[in-house]
Amino acid sequence: MDLFEFTAPCHFGLEAVLKREITNLGFKIMETTDGRVTFSGGIESMCEANIRLRSAERVLLKVGEFKAESFEELFQGTLACPWEKFIPEDGKFWVTKAASVKSALFSPSDIQSVMKKAMVDRLHKIYNKNIFPESGAHYPVRVFIKNDIVTVCLDTTGTSLHKRGYREMAGKAPISETLAAALIMLTPWNKDRILVDPFCGSGTFLIEAAMMAANIAPGLKRSFLSESWTNLIKEDSWAAVREKCESRISIPEKTDLQGYDADKDVIAVARENAAKAGVAQLIHFQVRDVSALSHPKKYGFIITNPPYGERLEELEALPALYKELGERFKALDSWSAYIISSYEQTEKYMGQKANKNRKLYNGMIKTYFYQFEGPKPPKKHDIKA
Numbered sequence: 001m002d003l004f005e006f007t008a009p010c011h012f013g014l015e016a017v018l019k020r021e022i023t024n025l026g027f028k029i030m031e032t033t034d035g036r037v038t039f040s041g042g043i044e045s046m047c048e049a050n051i052r053l054r055s056a057e058r059v060l061l062k063v064g065e066f067k068a069e070s071f072e073e074l075f076q077g078t079l080a081c082p083w084e085k086f087i088p089e090d091g092k093f094w095v096t097k098a099a100s101v102k103s104a105l106f107s108p109s110d111i112q113s114v115m116k117k118a119m120v121d122r123l124h125k126i127y128n129k130n131i132f133p134e135s136g137a138h139y140p141v142r143v144f145i146k147n148d149i150v151t152v153c154l155d156t157t158g159t160s161l162h163k164r165g166y167r168e169m170a171g172k173a174p175i176s177e178t179l180a181a182a183l184i185m186l187t188p189w190n191k192d193r194i195l196v197d198p199f200c201g202s203g204t205f206l207i208e209a210a211m212m213a214a215n216i217a218p219g220l221k222r223s224f225l226s227e228s229w230t231n232l233i234k235e236d237s238w239a240a241v242r243e244k245c246e247s248r249i250s251i252p253e254k255t256d257l258q259g260y261d262a263d264k265d266v267i268a269v270a271r272e273n274a275a276k277a278g279v280a281q282l283i284h285f286q287v288r289d290v291s292a293l294s295h296p297k298k299y300g301f302i303i304t305n306p307p308y309g310e311r312l313e314e315l316e317a318l319p320a321l322y323k324e325l326g327e328r329f330k331a332l333d334s335w336s337a338y339i340i341s342s343y344e345q346t347e348k349y350m351g352q353k354a355n356k357n358r359k360l361y362n363g364m365i366k367t368y369f370y371q372f373e374g375p376k377p378p379k380k381h382d383i384k385a
């Protein structure tokens with residue numbers, strides 16, 4: 001079996017979560033760097049990774065890596081990459097994204113045009129053609145330059161993996177699906193435990209949790225750019241992975257997943273999204289203000305992203321809102337709370353210090369993931385009959 005290298009970008013700070021997911025799929029980790037995990041596998045890994053990874057943003061297929069401090073070196077390095085192994089005669093190819101960190105070359109438009117020229121030069125010689133029709137499948141190239149090392153990849157995903165296909169509508173400031181999934185995986189929550197999101201908006205945390213509980217692969221309901229790369233991978237391979245994932249779905253008989261929000265319109269959206277994701281029966285959504293947050297059982301989890309005051313009037317309301325959340329949380333016996341927020345006064349107004357705190361970016365917004373860890377439930381054999 002030919003081995004290929006793949007790189008999956010993820011949210012900065014959540015590489016360990018993605019690494020664990022990739023290892024669980026059975027692929028060999030090659031490298032973990034800021035915001036990306038590189039692994040190796042057969043070409044079919046492309047289907048598994050795209051369909052099954054919950055915390056990756058996309059899956060890139062590595063074409064080459066070389067050092068370049070000048071455009072001439074960039075041209076020669078690109079020319080030496082084995083493009084014909086990936087791009088057929090009628091393929092459409094272009095450099096869709098060029099990112100550079102601490103490197104001599106940084107102008108995206110220049111990097112893009114030099115690399116396209118080198119690719120045309122190489123394929124021109126190999127295919128013995130002056131003009132490429134570029135009428136076939138699309139092969140967008142993504143380039144990442146760090147400390148003058150150029151990593152050249154083809155994007156196998158297309159539309160980013162956070163678009164699962166269930167959230168056409170969202171409330172205000174929705175959290176990305178990949179970030180929500182990664183944060184849930186950072187906590188000890190599992191399908192047998194209670195989960196409440198008191199500011200659930202369009203329901204992202206609960207829908208992601210329900211999909212995990214039912215073992216529904218996140219990419220089952222969408223397509224991927226590389227499905228048209230029939231020169232590299234048979235259509236059957238995608239169908240085989242989808243079939244395997246379908247057969248592994250197991251809807252639990254009982255879950256305790258609750259989503260509340262003060263806005264009734266947004267609760268209607270959350271219900272619709274959950275239905276599209278195929279998990280409506282696993283989640284209870286309700287219009288409820290955070291001041292009415294309660295639960296009769298012990299050892300539950302709150303995972304949420306409360307409002308963080310993008311508008312002035314919202315900002316003024318935050319102290320009272322976070323105080324309310326803090327008081328409701330304290331009244332819940334033996335619960336844990338995991339809160340992602342950019343509001344720097346979160347701990348002050350919640351009236352307690354988090355056990356752990358992680359800086360993360362939600363898009364361009366700097367946020368903190370505050371982890372208030374409650375006690376673990378006793379093991380079954382510790383409970384006397």
Ligand SMILES: C[S@@+](CC[C@H](N)C(=O)[O-])C[C@H]1O[C@@H](n2cnc3c(N)ncnc32)[C@H](O)[C@@H]1O
Pocket residue numbers: 170171172173174175176198199200201202203204205260261262263266288289290291305306307308321
């Ligand atoms: C940042 S958004 C949550 C977005 C959500 N995670 C999603 O993915 O769509 C915050 C939510 O808190 C809700 N909210 C604001 N004040 C509230 C209150 N007092 N009680 C309950 N919900 C409230 C808003 O309606 C909004 O949907």
